[in-house]
Amino acid sequence: MxxxxxxxxxxxxxxxxxxxxxxxxxxxxxxxxxxxxxxxxxxxxxxxxxxxxxxxxxxxxxxxxxxxxxxxxxxxxxxxxxxxxxxxxxxxxxxxxxxxxxxxxxxxxxxxxxxxxxxxxxxxxxxxxxxxxxxxxxxxxxxxxxxxxxxxxxxxxxxxxxxxxxxxxxxxxxxxxxxxxxxxxxxxxxxxxxxxxxxxxxxxxxxxxxxxxxxxxxxxxxxxxxxxxxARAFEIWLFIWPNLIWSFEQFSERSKAKVCARYPWKNLMQLLKHRARGSYSTREFENFIENRASGIEKAQAFIVAKIPEPIANFAAVAYVVILSRQSRLGLGDLLDSEHASWASKLLARLLPLSKIGG
CATH class of the missing domain: 3.90.550.10 (Spore Coat Polysaccharide Biosynthesis Protein SpsA; Chain A)
Incomplete structure (x- = not known):
């Protein structure tokens, strides 16, 4: 038709x-x-x-x-x-x-x-x-x-x-x-x-x-x-979305910050989570961060991009189940990743989140 x-x-x-x-x-x-x-x-x-x-x-x-x-x-x-x-x-x-x-x-x-x-x-x-x-x-x-x-x-x-x-x-x-x-x-x-x-x-x-x-x-x-x-999750949520929200000058910085950080790519935990899911690598570092960052920010971002994905996945799972107990969606993303190892899944079973997270 x-x-x-x-x-x-x-x-x-x-x-x-x-x-x-x-x-x-x-x-x-x-x-x-x-x-x-x-x-x-x-x-x-x-x-x-x-x-x-x-x-x-x-x-x-x-x-x-x-x-x-x-x-x-x-x-x-x-x-x-x-x-x-x-x-x-x-x-x-x-x-x-x-x-x-x-x-x-x-x-x-x-x-x-x-x-x-x-x-x-x-x-x-x-x-x-x-x-x-x-x-x-x-x-x-x-x-x-x-x-x-x-x-x-x-x-x-x-x-x-x-x-x-x-x-x-x-x-x-x-x-x-x-x-x-x-x-x-x-x-x-x-x-x-x-x-x-x-x-x-x-x-x-x-x-x-x-x-x-x-x-x-x-x-x-x-x-x-x-x-x-x-497939574009890293670019969308760490660049496109925050750039759009922060472009509206009639809203206060405080209100925009309630929606998203101005530069979420500067947050090491954000980078680690994307690395753990397989959406951040040296390719994303070169395309989106290398020319924006300098000094220690660039070095940290590069190091995260080089962490073996199963290790990054385990570290991110540990962060969620120990320090971010309500992040059920985040844990699901990590465990559904092809980089989730038996160690990540075992840790999630040993320290399960509440049935329905906030």
């Missing part, structure tokens, strides 16, 4: 919410995501999937849903434009007043759409941010009950420092975002293409958003460890 790209379309007043998915080669996962959504669709909601020229079974999977559900639209691009541009296209193609920027392998919990509709109808919002629980790659085991661990919902008149402190880290997960479509379209987007976080660029640029609510209830199940950009 090949559907030609659409032009930016006017808002359809009868559609309150467009659930927008940008996908690429996720035929093995997207059906489970779609199943969690289509059963919740109402007369004023639609599901829009923009396919960035998938070469796998995605078109065949989507054809079945388009045929069975009138509220499902599928647009197959002839060329891949990248993660950011495809989500931007999805918002442009959407019909709804609001757009939920949903991922292509995670799951909406039952009642999620109803909960979001309730907020959108009852409040004058530009942005709604929802929480999520984190599960393993098969969605069978809960790794983290919540990403934000809020005791109550939060409302902000503007996207201020307090908002960034509460929800800044959660914004790195695009499916947490439900944004007014008109707001998205009138703000700068092209500058953030290639960042992998175009939505953050749209939401945090000036002027501040008016009417922002953060829900404490997890409405999404994240399939952890399945991100398409895992």
């Amino acid at each position: 090949l559907i030609q790209p659409e032009k930016i379309r006017p808002k359809d007043e009868s559609i309150l919410l467009s659930i927008c998915i940008a996908t690429l080669n996720r035929g093995d996962f997207i059906a489970e995501t779609l199943n969690s959504i289509v059963s919740q669709l109402t007369v004023d909601t639609e599901l829009l999937v923009v396919d960035g020229a998938s070469k796998d079974s995605t078109p065949d999977v989507m054809a079945k849903y388009v045929q069975e559900y009138s509220q499902v639209r599928y647009i197959q691009e002839q060329e891949n434009s990248g993660f950011d541009a495809d989500f931007d296209k999805a918002v442009s193609y959407a019909k709804g007043t609001f757009c939920w920027l949903m991922t292509d392998d995670d799951i909406l919990v039952p009642g999620a759409i109803s909960r979001v509709r309730e907020e959108l109808v009852s409040n004058n919002l530009e942005l709604l941010v929802v929480d999520a629980e984190v599960r393993d790659i098969n969605l069978e085991r809960i790794l983290q009950l919540s990403r934000m661990f809020l005791e109550k919902d939060h409302y902000f008149e503007q996207s201020c420092d307090q908002f960034l402190e509460v929800a800044g880290d959660q914004l790195s997960f695009i499916a947490s975002v439900i944004v007014r479509r008109d707001t998205w379209l009138k703000r700068e987007r092209n500058r953030f293409y290639g960042s992998l976080f175009v939505h953050v660029g749209v939401l945090l640029q000036s002027p501040p958003l008016e009417g922002v609510k953060v829900l404490s209830e997890p409405l999404i199940q994240i399939r952890y460890g399945n991100a398409s950009w895992t």
